[in-house]
Amino acid sequence: MEDKIKIFLDLVRKRNGNEPEFMQAVEEVAETVIPYIVNKDIYRGKNILLRMVEPERVISFRVSWVDDSGEIQVNRGYRVQMNSAIGPYKGGLRFHPTVDMSILKFLAFEQVFKNSLTTLPMGGGKGGSDFDPKGKSDNEIMRFCHGFMSELFRHIGPNTDIPAGDIGVGGREIGFLFGKYKQLRNEFTGVLTGKGVTWGGSLIRPEATGYGTVYFAQNMLNTKKDDLKNKTVVISGSGNVAQFAAEKCIQLGSKVVTMSDSSGYIYDSEGIDTEKLEYIMNLKNVERKRISEYCTKYPTSIFVKGETPWSIKCDIALPCATQNELDVSDAKTLLDNGCICISEGANMPSTKDAVHEFQKAKILFAPGKASNAGGVATSGLEMTQNSLRYNWSREEVDEKLKVIMMDIHNSCIEYGSDKDGYVDYVKGANIAGFVKVADAMLAQGVV
Numbered sequence: 001m002e003d004k005i006k007i008f009l010d011l012v013r014k015r016n017g018n019e020p021e022f023m024q025a026v027e028e029v030a031e032t033v034i035p036y037i038v039n040k041d042i043y044r045g046k047n048i049l050l051r052m053v054e055p056e057r058v059i060s061f062r063v064s065w066v067d068d069s070g071e072i073q074v075n076r077g078y079r080v081q082m083n084s085a086i087g088p089y090k091g092g093l094r095f096h097p098t099v100d101m102s103i104l105k106f107l108a109f110e111q112v113f114k115n116s117l118t119t120l121p122m123g124g125g126k127g128g129s130d131f132d133p134k135g136k137s138d139n140e141i142m143r144f145c146h147g148f149m150s151e152l153f154r155h156i157g158p159n160t161d162i163p164a165g166d167i168g169v170g171g172r173e174i175g176f177l178f179g180k181y182k183q184l185r186n187e188f189t190g191v192l193t194g195k196g197v198t199w200g201g202s203l204i205r206p207e208a209t210g211y212g213t214v215y216f217a218q219n220m221l222n223t224k225k226d227d228l229k230n231k232t233v234v235i236s237g238s239g240n241v242a243q244f245a246a247e248k249c250i251q252l253g254s255k256v257v258t259m260s261d262s263s264g265y266i267y268d269s270e271g272i273d274t275e276k277l278e279y280i281m282n283l284k285n286v287e288r289k290r291i292s293e294y295c296t297k298y299p300t301s302i303f304v305k306g307e308t309p310w311s312i313k314c315d316i317a318l319p320c321a322t323q324n325e326l327d328v329s330d331a332k333t334l335l336d337n338g339c340i341c342i343s344e345g346a347n348m349p350s351t352k353d354a355v356h357e358f359q360k361a362k363i364l365f366a367p368g369k370a371s372n373a374g375g376v377a378t379s380g381l382e383m384t385q386n387s388l389r390y391n392w393s394r395e396e397v398d399e400k401l402k403v404i405m406m407d408i409h410n411s412c413i414e415y416g417s418d419k420d421g422y423v424d425y426v427k428g429a430n431i432a433g434f435v436k437v438a439d440a441m442l443a444q445g446v447v
Contacts, residue, residue: 005034012053019102021323024352025109026053028367032427033434036415048438053109057081058101059155063129065147067140077148079127079155079163082108085440088159089125090115090376092166095173099128106323107166110347111376113433114369117408120380125161127152133168134288145176153181158189158386164379165194167322170240170285171206190386193379197391202382204397205375210244210345211398212374212405213318217343218252219409220364223423229253234314236260237321238284238291241345241372245318246277258309260321261291265309268294268301313337320345328353335361344368355426362422370408370429377404408432 012026030049037043059079067073078101081089091111094103104126112124131144156163165174174194181191188200195201204211214228221227231254235242238259246256255271259280268276279297283289292303310317310330317339319326323346331354334342341364344350348368350358358365378401385391392400408429415435416428 001035001038004038005030008034008049011050016102016105019105021102021106021348022109024324025106025348028352028355028426029109029113029430029434032424032430036431036434042442043438046442048441049434051441052083052112052434052437055080055082055105055108056084057155059127059152060101061151063131063144063147063151065140065144067143068137073144075129075131075144077127077129077151078104079152079161080104080108080125081155081161082124082126083112083437084123085437085444086116087121087123088157089161090122090164090379091124091126092128092164093169093173093177094126094128094166095131095133095168096128097130097132099130103323104128107347110369112437113430114373115376115380116433116436117370117411117429118373118377118380118404119407120377120404122162122376122380125163126166127163128166128169131168133173138172141173142176145173146180149177149180150184152177153184156181156191158191158383162190162379162383163192164376167239170194171196190383193382195382200382200386202378202385202397203392203394204401205378205382206240207244207247208378208401209241209372209375210246210320211248212377212401213241213245213320213343213345213371214248214252215374215402215405216366216371216409217316217318217341217364219406220341220343220366220423220425223413224364227252228316231255231315232257232313233316233318234258234309234312235318235320235345236265236309236325236349237319237346238280239320241375242318242320243277243281243284245320245345246272246280247274249316249318250274250277254316257314258312259291259294260309263290263292264303264305264307266291266294266301266303267309267312268298270300310334311337314339316341316343318343318345319349321349322346323348324351326350326354328357330354331357335363340364342366343371345372347372359424359426364425366412366425367429369433370412370425373408374401374405377401
């Protein structure tokens with residue numbers, strides 16, 4: 001079996017050897033899915049996984065825009081349309097200086113499995129630019145977004161590809177992108193998700209990724225007849241996902257003690273309550289300042305510069321910042337400090353070796369493709385509401401989100417349960433996500 005996996009990975013590496021993040025994502029899937037494929041006659045000889053790691057289409061384009069000083073700036077724009085076997089491409093746009101083809105292909109590949117797990121009819125894609133919104137004025141961001149959409153609009157549509165937000169792309173950016181798309185196409189359609197509620201958006205969509213991550217953690221704990229009440233929670237990040245993961249943890253009776261950004265992390269031993277979280281939301285969403293400002297407002301807390309929060313003792317860890325933020329030494333520290341549950345809010349935030357440490361310890365560990373799927377699931381619900389020209393209530397959407405996260409959890413148990421009773425959620429998520437896409441690909445022939 002190891003030889004089969006190696007042969008497959010060597011072939012993929014030959015084509016994509018300069019794309020480390022993409023190879024990391026493919027390797028994790030191959031280790032669990034290839035043993036499953038080998039034992040299923042229906043997939044043998046069809047090279048399904050090899051076809052799945054090759055994008056159906058990759059689009060790269062120049063984005064020219066004018067800054068506030070009148071100087072013309074140039075960035076690269078991308079869209080990776082990975083797989084459309086079960087529905088139109090669906091996945092976010094990321095605006096960040098680190099964006100390159102490796103990052104976007106890894107995200108698009110993960111998105112295929114994540115979208116499959118939601119049970120909604122959505123394929124997988126991802127896009128973005130190396131543009132950095134930090135430090136830019138609203139007008140500069142508007143001009144960039146309009147320039148970006150001036151090319152992207154040719155390749156997307158409500159039945160073709162429906163982008164959403166990701167790092168660096170929030171409500172403001174979605175608004176500018178949607179406005180330009182609407183102007184260029186002369187139509188009002190649900191082509192982007194994460195829109196404002198007054199112009200086609202869905203209630204709970206901003207909260208969905210963070211809420212879903214916590215709901216998944218709750219589902220895992222319930223298998224041990226446990227819950228989140230009175231648990232100490234360490235969260236990384238302070239953006240949309242981290243904020244609403246913290247909000248839901250507080251609502252469920254947990255004590256959240258950390259949040260972070262790229263400058264470092266804050267630790268509040270007294271706990272971040274609702275009032276303190278509102279301050280963080282204003283600090284990051286409105287004032288757009290660093291998390292360290294929290295310690296000026298609440299002097300009993302501390303700020304640790306340039307570090308991640310994984311050394312803080314906790315029961316539950318929620319990595320909600322970015323890929324590969326939690327390495328093997330962090331994993332060992334969390335385990336030594338008694339952490340019993342990790343639910344990933346970001347995409348692939350744990351390195352391969354860190355994941356293996358969690359699996360070896362047999363603690364509750366949920367990979368991002370399962371635990372953070374609530375965001376894209378609610379995007380799917382937004383698409384449904386756009387098609388119906390109708391809006392569900394906050395309670396209705398939240399209830400649908402809970403059901404979807406429970407269904408994803410149950411799928412992981414179905415395909416990830418070992419003989420000793422341990423649930424390998426990584427294996428379960430990978431196989432469950434693969435089966436739906438693979439069966440659709442078989443049914444549609446060699447295309």
